[in-house]
Amino acid sequence: MTSWRLIESLSVCLSLLLFCWDLVSGQILYSIQEEVTKGTFVGNVAKDLNLNVNELETRLFQVVSGYKKKYFEVNLKTGVLFVNDRIDREELCSSTQRCCVELEAIAQLPLNLYRVEINILDINDNSPVFSMDSQNINISESTFPGARFPLLSAHDADVGGNSLKSYKLSPNEHFSLDVQSGGESAVSAELVLQKPLDREKQSVIQLLLTAVDGGKPPRSGTLQIVVNVLDNNDNSPVFSKSLYKVSVLENVPRGSRIIQLNATDLDQGLNGEILYSFSTHGDKNIFNIFEINSTTGEIIVKDYIDYEETSAFEIRVQAQDRGLSPMISHCKVLVEVLDANDNAPEILVTSLSSTVKEDSNNGTAVALITVSDKDSGKNSIVKCLILGKIPFKLSSSYRNYYSLVVDGQLDRERISQYNVTIIATDEGTPPLSSTSVITVHVSDVNDNAPRFPDSDLSIFVRENSPVGALVQTVTALDEDANENAQVTYSLLELNSKELPISTMVNINSATGEIYSMQSFNYEEIKTFQFRVQATDSGVPPLSSNMTVNVFILDENDNSPGILPPYSDQGSVNTESIPYSAEAGYFVAKIRAVDPDSGYNALLSYHIAEPKGSNLFRIGTSTGEIRTKRRMSDNDLRTHPLVILISDSGDPSLSSTLSIDVVVVESNGEIEVPLRPRPMKESNFSSLHLYLLIAIVSVSVIFLLSIVSLVALKCRSADNGFSGYRAPVITTNPDGSWSYCKSSQQYDVCFSSDTLKSDVVVWPTSCPPADADLINIDGTENMKLHQTLPKSEKPKPPNADWRYSASLRAGVKSSVHMEESSVLQGAHGVLVQNWPTVSSGSGDAEGGEASPPVGAGLNSNSWHFRYGPGPGPPQHLKPGEVPEAFLIPGSPAFISIRQDQSDDKKDEAKKKKKKKKGKDKKEKGKDDSEQ
Template sequence: MFRNCYVVHCVTAMGRVGQRLPILIQIIVLLCLCDATAAQLSFSVSEEADKGTVVGNLAKDLQINVNELVKRDLRIVSGNSKTYFDVDLKTGALNVCDRIDREELCPNTAKCSLSIEAILNNPMRLHRIEVQITDINDNAPSFREQEKTLNISESSFTGERYLLPMANDADTGSNSVKSYKLSPNEYFSLDVQSVGQHSESAELVLQKSLDREKKSVIRLVLTALDGGKPARSGTLKIVVYVMDINDNSPVFSQPLYQAQVTENAQFQTSIVTVSATDLDEGINSEIVYSFIERGNFNPETVFSINPNTGEITVIGKVDYEENTAYDIRIQARDKGTPSRSVHGKLLVEVTDVNDNTPEITVTSLMSPVKEDAEIDTVVALVTVTDKDGASNGLTNAKLLGVVPFKLKVNYKNYYSLTVDGSLDRESITQYNVTIIATDEGSPPLSSTSVIPVHISDVNDNAPLFSEPVVNVYVKENSAVGATIFIITAVDPDMEENAKVTYSLIGDFSKNIPITSVVNINSETGDIVSLQSFNYEELNTFQFKVQATDSGVPPLSSNVTVNVLILDENDNNPTILAPYSEHGSINSESIPYSAESGYFVAKIRAVDADSGYNALLSYHLSEPKGNNLFRIGTSTGEIRTKRRMSDNDLKTHPLVVLVSDNGEPSLSATVSIDVVVVESTAEIQTQFRHVPVKEDSFSDLNLYLLIAIVSVSIIFLLSLISLIAFRCHRTDGSFSRYSAPMITTHPDGSWSYSKATQQYDVCFSSDTFKSDVVVFPAPFPPADAELISINGGDTFTRTQTLPNKEKVRMVAL
């Protein structure tokens, strides 16, 4: 026990000098007296001190005579509801009058003190007293729970830490918890670390790998010790449950199981029961039995194994010719995560049936398939197996129907279903690919499997025009700015991928861009002319329109636009030379002796227009009553209609009207004076040549024609007689020929068969080879070819027939 006393003896000093000091000194003493009332005494006492324990002597510390304590009525006043101290007025000692529990007064604090006041009367004095309550080790460490349970997996690594609960001690300082210790064991150690200035924490550290199969529960005791003397302690029971992991594989009871079965064993006949055990527990020890497929043999097609009991029974036909014994691998797999398995061997001896069809197994189906998948993209893996032996076990697989896929052989009976053509989701969203697998047995057996392949959409469709080339017909002289055509493209994609814009590409000529001739509305596709067209200067031109969608990346397509200018009848016929020469006088001369049909002149004219607008016709505009001449409406040739007479004029002015066939019709005229002369020597033309004269049909020509016709008739009659003589049946010239059958099919193909049919044919005696066409109805298709048969069955390919209905010619 100790004490500190802070006493100012102001009262005593004032009593001795009060009457002798000047006024100023008295004021100082009064101030000193005021300070004395704030003086504080400090004592200390241990908690749990016995009643009557002396804490300190107030009379001595306050320097008051013991005899004055009663007179001045010394009292102790406490601020607490409970009084822990009182004063002995006889001795002035401050005593403990009640039990002091520091943990009750000052819980969870490092320092604890009680403040009391000592009051003196006559004169009134107030002294503050602070009593420090010192801690003793009267509390043992304790844990909030009696037992701590830890679930630790047996797969935990050494060095892993597990935090343990902290012990609580109501004491402070050196009497609080200072250390922990762990009961001896081979698996764990204790690591104690300082958490704060006055507390410790403990962690459980794994020192050795756990094995549930050796020890599933580990019991430990954690002891907390305080720093008191003697030390006090508290304990915590720790129960460590080692959690099982799937670290043990199942084990079969036998390394090899053997059984016998006849090929005629009924279904569900039990063969053998396999058994396996697992040292793990719970779900890790639950075992599932199954067969393991090896090579082309799948045990599940013949045998069945109970996944829970391991009983193996017959579920299919056993074929001795296929296998004299079945070497089966059995798998025992536990249900742990991850699961562990073991393989066992079962040898089943069998006796004899060959009735197994190929089996098609589809694995790794990639569905849906993007419609832009490249050629040879693998869609699915296909396995074809056949349990038969020799040729009966050899299989071939192929696809049925026309689909953009193909089967590619990877290895033996393993196939890849790959893309073999372009895919278009907009056309077909799903293909049902049918695979047929056929063995090479006799008779062959086959099986089919349908694989649904879904096609997913990508932006693979460019805008489509209804046709690759568009012909646009525009009348010449049409108005500028008129819409000559509306181009439209359709994109089967959706949303932005189907939003189409139009643009012009290509040049009208090397010097003039197409954009100066026509323009296109990028959104509607309206093509507008930017100039008026003249057919005689430009009758056709070509450009391309590109339609682009808004996809990423954008796709586009082009259409060729042929603009054909339609001719308007805006040009008059033009007379050609010599009758069009400027300043010339058009005149022709004919002899007086000219016969009917005598050639006078030929008018030639052209029209810059085309078609019907350029189709010209010629007409004569003669004086009234003159019917001497006529003109060919299409040739423009002027000829006489009859012989001359004495009443005819010597000069005949003719006006030739040349008209086109347009609407309305345009025309041109030319005037010709025809002069009648007495002799042909006087005939001269403007071109200085003698016009062609059409002579009448002479008697010599008639005789020559009669002779030619007679000779031809005689030759034809002779030829007919010769053929009839050669082909007469009585002479044996007609023979029945057995022709091989050539059969045509609806798809355009044909086949040759040695099965013959009898036909009557005619052979010539002077030829080595005669030709005959032998056809069963209907005739071969248009793409048939000529086939020669040179005796026997030898075929020789000849040229393809040029006509539409081509046939196959059999030459004998």
Template sequence: MGLPPTGGGFWITVVVFCGVWSCSHAQISYSVSEELKKDSVVGNIAKDLNIDVQELQSRRFQVVAGSNKRYLDVNVKTGALFVVERLDREELCEGKQKCALHIEVMAQNPVKLYRVEVNVVDINDNAPVFPLQTLVKNITENVVPGDRFSLPGAKDLDVGINSVKSYVLSPNEHFTLDVQSYGEQSISAELVLHKALDRERESVIRLTLTAIDGGKPARSGTMAVIVNVLDINDNNPVFSKPLYKVKVKENVPSGTKLLTLTATDSDEGLNGDVVYSLVDQEGNSASSLFVIDSITGDITVKGKIDYEENPAIELRVQAQDRSLSPRHSHCKVLVEVEDVNDNAPEISVTLLMSSVSEDIKPGADVALITVSDKDDAKNGKVSFRISGHSPFQLQPSYKNSYSLVVSEKLDREQLSQHHVMVVANDEGSPSLSSTGVITVHVSDVNDNPPLFPAAVINIDVKENSPAGERLTTLTATDLDTGENAHVSYSLLDLEGSSTPVSTLMNINSLTGEVYTLQSFNYETIKRLRFQVQATDSGSPPLSSNVSVSVFVLDENDNSPVLLAPYSEAGSVSTESVPYSAEAGYFVAKVRAVDADCGYNALLSYHLTEAKGTNLFRIGSSSGEIRTKRRMSDNDLKSHALVVMVSDHGEPSLSATASVEVVVVESVERVQPSLRQVPLKEEAFSDLNLYLLIAIVSVSGLFLLSLAALAAARCCGSGGALGSCGAPVVTAHPDGSWSYSKATQQYDVCFSSDTLKSDVVVFPSPFPPPADAELISINGGDTFTRGHTLTSAGKVRQLARIH
């Protein structure tokens, strides 16, 4: 596809190549003339690549970094590739026949690369220039017509047709011009004597040599030639042949002989004695790499010959006699340099982005890699590969260019940066290689939630601890980095919870430290359950939860509470004992309860004051007051007893009950219920039946009173989240008791072989342990704290009276 010529004779040619590779790696080739004005349009990339112009801005269509970026740019509004800076072919490519600029154009979303080759075509903007403004030639008068005299060649910075194509000599009667061409870039001119010289007629001949290039219009340069006619030596040295050719390998050691030149002179003596020399050539620095022996004509190497700098070298050799008016002749020596594999491949990498997101899709371009080798033929043919396993792969684009693309899913948490080692090998013998390391940084995305060390966390807190106490520090770790790993904490209520956890607990959102907002009472709250959520600061944020159970540990903060009839503070209960009572006679039973748990609720009973004789004793665990011996006439008739009920907490708390025991004469005056020691008997008498009925009636009334009292206490102390109120004791028709404390239910039963009325309470569904602690209730009923006894395990009371 071509574009119409622009003004000033400039022209542009566009060629689009889309081969076996997709157009994302196509090469567009444009040809433009040098010296285009700034903002001149080279071509329309959007049209040539079949890309909608509307997508150029949204996809951030741009020329990526490179040495040629400063010359060309893309207009994202029109898709035009235009000149940013003046294109001077001679500055860009010096004397090369082909001058091409290679740029890469990148589009985002998705990332695609397009390669553009802009061939800069030479225009005839340079005139030929001679190395000298005036050339002086000394020529003897006896030269014969046909003799030749070398002239320095003109240099033209242009190439091809615009380089020097011909020479013209100003009209004269003695000399003509012989122009010789040795190829497109090699042309020389020699003066040829047309008519014999006569110094006496004309001693100085002034000529003008004009060099003309092949441009349209043509440009030219001139040099003045002054010929001094000398009247001496009339024979020139003659080389065995006008052109010598020789081959030499690059990097040959200094002093290596190339060839020997031979020139002969027909004259005798000094006029026939020939010396050799190399003619300095303007702009041909390679001639300094050789030296010629002036006597023998041997040409040897004195510098380093590099094929990559000069694949072919042209030498001008002069043979001159030793006469006072020397004559000389010239020949050419063409040195063809043979390449050896002395250059390792060169790797050039252009990263398309500073870091790669770990969620980048496979197939995306990451870097552009160019491989080159200065050697020629097989020595310059390069193979390219990635060394070792890598989540990237190479895709050839054109010539020795490759794209580094993602081939596998990346994970920053496993590896935050990849060092991709690439190896380039040429096909020389021996082969040379180069390695390069491309470091690809992987940037983080929020793909990991914060994680707690455990799914459930248990915390203990003592009851009555002050509000604001730090319970623990919860820490969640996040494998991400930066903001994606910045974790904040919050409290969550469990589903169905009646009390918001935010009223009981607080958490530091930055550190995860958990604090109490109030003091806890074990008798009200035994366990508090909630969740803590850890949320990162990513977008979108990720979170995870942990279940937290706070167990309130019991403290001994409740004193024992006496049950009726000894529950009224300051009151004294009166009990009667017959004078004839035997040792072990049952006097009374003191019962008490403690709202604490464990050892803090394990009660023991003691008599603190025993006036008179030592007549009574009390069971430390049952609370039963009994006689220690028979009465005597010396004993008092009234005994004031003080019973202390103490728990086993640290420090221990206690309560006291006052009991007055009166000694009476007649047994009939004493209630025959729980006053006597039960003895084993063989038959169940009518008296026992009456006594049993009386016991049940009294116990029922007593228990109803306790139930009413407990209900009143429960109503007055409502709780939440596992709160427990005052104990409730309920009598059953079968003679057993039920002891309940808020959400805890206890079944109470009487013993079958004594009148102790011990209460043993077991937790459902577990049986009482063998070493369970018995806690006294009502002075004789004992229970194991925290246990429940099912109705099937109740034992009915059997009262036996002797």
């Protein structure tokens, strides 16, 4: 036992010392004995392949094989190839002489493939074994020396020098052993009769056959041989050949005949009748596949023959006569099985990684593919290809070994998984093919930024919405996966000049929900914008932006505000109107503003108190307060009005204004409150230029008037003053004047208030013999013609005075009746007042008035036309007295200079008031701009 262990240890050491490596077509060859312990050193692969040991892990170095068991492994820290599992050569390579394990060494980045072959050396671990423990041989005593009797063959699983080498026969005097080796058959032995047998001396002979292999030390197996000596049957059957050879195609149909054997026996009768049978000393598997006709000797196929299981059969056939002491002869039939293309190629896939990144470079290995075909010859030649157009290809590394590598751009967002269909086809007739589907998962890299549906988003927020209210939810989609698709949201300032956006809105970084951080006021801010940035969680992170425009929607949260000179509730404002005010008389104009917008700022004016007032009305949209009718003695002198200003919002908001309208006797009592005018720098402006031009013009007109009066006086002195009364010029408290010239037929009175165009013709009680004609031509072509017949006496106007249709239309719109100025008849005589027509609203509409028939005048003899007109006639100026009505030395002549001075003051006041209103407008505009 000790010597055996020593020899085995020396054998292992010798095999390890004598291992060789060589590069043959890019291969490395190692040799190792079978049955070595796990972890046994095979070789330093990194050193033999000239690889850096420190790069083995980073380059994902590994060895793969097409076997189900992983017999070898590499230590990535040292580069040593070692045994990883028990290696049984007999199990791995069956009965083949050479047993080689083929490995593929793969290094990534860049991809390098290396062939490694490991030759498995056989050790003598199997003894020769006989199929039976004993063999009985019947030999007739009359058998001649030299007769041969086949013996059972032993089987040794080892190969080479460790296989079965010889047989030994125990010493005896009758038999010798003939050992046959080499050639197409295994080592066999035959028992040769050397000396005739004598049944009477020894009927049973015990022999021991020993089978010995070539191992060191050798192993052996024994077979007990029992020779039965039989009585006379002189001739045994004889085959025509001792060895028959036949070929048969695999997968031949059952019942097919292979060969027919023929044996002859010289004996007669039963001793000459031959029975054929399979020898029980042969392979027992023969009985399952073949059968023999005992009479004819035909060998037929009993079951399917598979070349891949057994490529040849050795059938031992015996022929036995039917004598009392039957004689037996033997022969061998070698059946060669011809391969048929009945096996499709087999595809074995070894995955190198479960996923491949979408940014992998071309040539990155994905899987190792091994293709095999159990057939032989041309039937085992296999070609592989990939079905379809996909970004992968097969790279042939060595014989039937392929690598599936990347051959195109991968995009996980477009295709996240590829089912790679590999078809392997052999070159048999007809060709057979196999299909294998490899599922390749494409792993994600962060190559897509989050995307918003739009680059701009407009949202609307109502003012006064609560703080923390949800304004909008924004969502950005990322086509990547896992953490590369996890999007977070943040706010970015769009304009640094505005308020920080963080004080206005905030965003939930996970959900994209935007919340308000304050309650917005439409009157302070109407719109603002900011950016939302969506960032994924990839490395490096990618982001995109979206501009959000926020529009504040107005709410009706502001009541109308009343503009000066009036003030809202809490104070009472006063306005005055004359007692003589006609229907439609302008009382006041209420102005109000609402900071809101749209319908919320659309204002309407109403009289809240007294309700149903029949004296005043207000324009719903203009805010102008006017009278509905003339005043009567029954009306109060003070009329308190409550004005309601309402907007059109929902709900509507309103403000109230209290105005006391006071009725006064005349226009002179109406006080116009004037606010002090703000002082400005005394610069010579255009207003000063207009005032200077006006003063110069008035002065020139005054001088021309003086000249005209002088000329008129001289003319009047020549003609005398018979038939006329002295004209009277009377000044009124408001600065106007009235001119009255009386004759025996009529009185004529003119007023200086030419803006009203008031002319009254008052017939006298005694008409003159000749009628006077007064003609006044102005810009409105105002004319007065009066012709009094001598036979008629003029009568004063009666109560039937009427207005023409055009006058009535004017009265309905903006023309109203006012009291006329006091008309004077003769000097010092008060003349009764009569209504005149005036324009109260400044409308451009005119009207006509004609006295009715029966008024004492010929209605066709004179025509009165009224209208706003631009002013007095072109040759007269406001405040001037016509030349025809001035008498030198009269009070009018004396006081005309004073009247002209008063007119200048009135004109200056009007211009000052206009400038004051203009300054007020400019100041309001400046305030609004600020």
